[in-house]
Amino acid sequence: MKLPSQKKILKEDLKGAPAWINGLIDPLNSFMESTYQALNRNITFTENVASFVKEITYKTSSTYPSGQETISFRNELKTKPIGCLVMQVYEKTTYTPAPGPVYIPWVEDQGSVVVSTITGLEADKTYLIRLLVT
Numbered sequence: 843m844k845l846p847s848q849k850k851i852l853k854e855d856l857k858g859a860p861a862w863i864n865g866l867i868d869p870l871n872s873f874m875e876s877t878y879q880a881l882n883r884n885i886t887f888t889e890n891v892a893s894f895v896k897e898i899t900y901k902t903s904s905t906y907p908s909g910q911e912t913i914s915f916r917n918e919l920k921t922k923p924i925g926c927l928v929m930q931v932y933e934k935t936t937y938t939p940a941p942g943p944v945y946i947p948w949v950e951d952q953g954s955v956v957v958s959t960i961t962g963l964e965a966d967k968t969y970l971i972r973l974l975v976t
Contacts, residue, residue, distance in 0.1 A: 849878050893976040894918040896955075899934070899968060906965035913957040922950050923975045930972040931963070940969060 850871040856863055880890065887893045896915055903909045917923055926948045931940040944962035948955055955975060963969055 845878060845881055850874055887974060887976075891976065892919055892921065893974055895929070896973045896975060898957075898971050898973070900960060900963070900971050901968045902963050902965050904966045906963065907959050907961060910959040912959075914951075914954045917950060917953050917955050917975070919975070923955060925974075925976040926955065926957075927974040927976065928971070929974050931969055933964075934968045934970050940964070944971075946971075946973065 851867055851874075853864065853867060856867075885891070888895060898913055898915070900913070926946050928944050928946055931942070931944045932938060933940065940963050942962040944960060946960055947958040950956075960971065
């Protein structure tokens with residue numbers, strides 16, 4: 843759906859309106875402009891959707907996928923998370939993407955997000971993993 847072309851209310855549009863309406867026009871126009879800008883492809887996860895981005899450094903052992911420790915980090919949301927999405931995974935020294943597909947098994951436990959063995963990586967490498975927790 844396209845946004846409407848009208849972005850603000852002009853005083854000229856309200857001929858014959860009582861004087862008190864002038865005190866409403868500025869706050870209303872400010873709200874309309876902010877909303878218009880947000881809906882014009884400016885909605886972001888971190889500012890407009892209950893979520894946070896978490897970057898972790900993940901070292902795979904030589905015996906990967908066995909022998910990996912769990913990772914735990916604080917849940918920054920006001921509610922329990924419902925998803926943990928993989929945004930980006932790459933090997934830190936070569937900046938090459940993981941062979942994948944990468945899967946992040948996770949649970950929420952007493953205010954923390956606990957991640958088990960991440961699959962889809964290679965043994966004995968260090969990865970930067972960017973997650974979106976919603």
